[in-house]
Amino acid sequence: MSALLDTLDCPPGTRMLLEVAGLEDKLTTHCVGHARGRFVIAQMPHLPETGREALYQLLYPDAAVIARYLREGTVVGFSARVIKWIQVPFPLIFLTYPGRLESHDLRRHRRVHCCLPGRATFGGSALAGMLLDLSLSGCQFSAVLDEAPPPVRIDDTARLSCELFGADEAAGLDCLVMRVASSGRRLEVGLKFRDLPPAARDALDAYLRAALSVLG
Template sequence: MAQQRKGSETHDAAMLSISIGTKILVEPAGMGDRFKSDFVGMVRGSYLIVKVPRIPGLNDFLYVEKPVTVRYLHEGQVYGFGSEVVWNLSAPYRLLFLKYPKSIESLNLRKAQRVDCFLPIELGGAGSDGEYIRVTGMMLNLSAGGCQLVLDSKEDENGLPSFSVDEKVELTFTMMGTDMPIALTGKVKNISLHKNRMYIGLMFQDMVDEHRQAISSYVENVTDYLME
C-alpha cells in the first residue's frame, strides 16, 4: 500500500473485520483507476474472494501476482490493505481470489474529514443556568461521530443560547435524502462565537442502530473522496 496516511492506524491482519456482501474498492497497480466489487468470502490467513464486474479490459490487470489495493467501510471505519491476485476465475462465476494481507490500515471517520451539509436542526439542553432551552439552527458538517452546528441569536433580549462545553444536549434533524427523523444525544465539545452566531462542535453519544446506520450510509456516499 501507499505510505500510511496521517490519522490512520496499522493492525495485524489477523483482526481483519469484513462481512459478506460488503462493498469494496479494488485498485490494481498500474491501472490508474479502481473498480467497485462485493466481498464474497475468505479463508482466514490464506485468501479473500471478491466478485469481478464486467468492465472491458479489466482482466488485463488481474493476472496472477498482480499487486492490488483494497479499501472498504466497516462500522464507521475505512480499512485498506495491499494484496496480490492469486487467481482470476471467469467460469462458472466471475470471482477474484486475493492473497490474505499481512497488515491492514484503518482510518477512523470520527477523526477524518467531515462531510459538508446544510441541514435544519433543533437543539435542546439545560443551558448554563439550568433552565431547559430548545433552539433552531443549522448543521454545517457531519461525520460518523459528530457534527458542527451554527445557531443565530434571537431577535430579542435573550441573545445567543447559554449552552456550555461538556453539556449533554438533544439534537433532532431529518437525514439528508430521506424522511427519517433522527433524535440523538450528544456532548458539546467546543463552542466559538462570531458576531451574532454560535458555533458548536458536538460529539454523538448512545445512538440507536437505525440512526447510526443512516448516518454511516450518508458518510459512505462520500467515502470515495475520503480514500483518495
C-alpha cells in the same frame, strides 16, 4: 490518523475499492468472503466491454492489488496479490489474505455509547428499536424483529425519530445507511445524519457534552 489492525473485519456484501497495478481507475466491487490466512474473494468489477479485456490482462497471478473498504466510519486498506480469477460459475477474483491492515478514521466526531429508544423507517417499514451509540455525524440503530427484516442496503435513505431530537414527527432526521448487519432476529444499521436542523443539533450537542463529561 492511521493505525494497524489485527483482524480483517469485512463481511460478505461489503463494498470495496480495488486498485490494480497498471490500471489508473479505482474499481468498485463487493467482498464475497475470506478465509483467515488463506484468501479473500471479491466480485469481478462490472466494466464496459471495452475495458473488461484490459482488466483481465492485468489480473495475472501475483499481480499487485490494493483493496479498501469502509467499516463503521473507518477506511481499512490492505495490499494483496492476485491468486486467480474465474468466470464460471460466477466472475470472482481470489486475492491473497493480507498480512497487514491499515485504517484511517473518517469520523470527525467522537461517539458515545447510549441506550435511547428510537424509531427508524426504511422505505415503507418502520421499526422500533434503540440507538446504541451516537455522535454529531451519526449513530448505530438496533432492532429485534418478530419477522423477516425489511430490505435495507448500504446507501439507502432512512428516517430516524428519537425524543432527543424532538417529540413531534417533523423532528425526525433524514439519514443515509452506512452499514447493515443482522444476526438471528437482531438488525443493526449504521446511520449517517444527512442534515441536522439547528434545534436537533443543539439537543444532540448538549447530550453528547454531558455524556462525555461523565465518561471522560
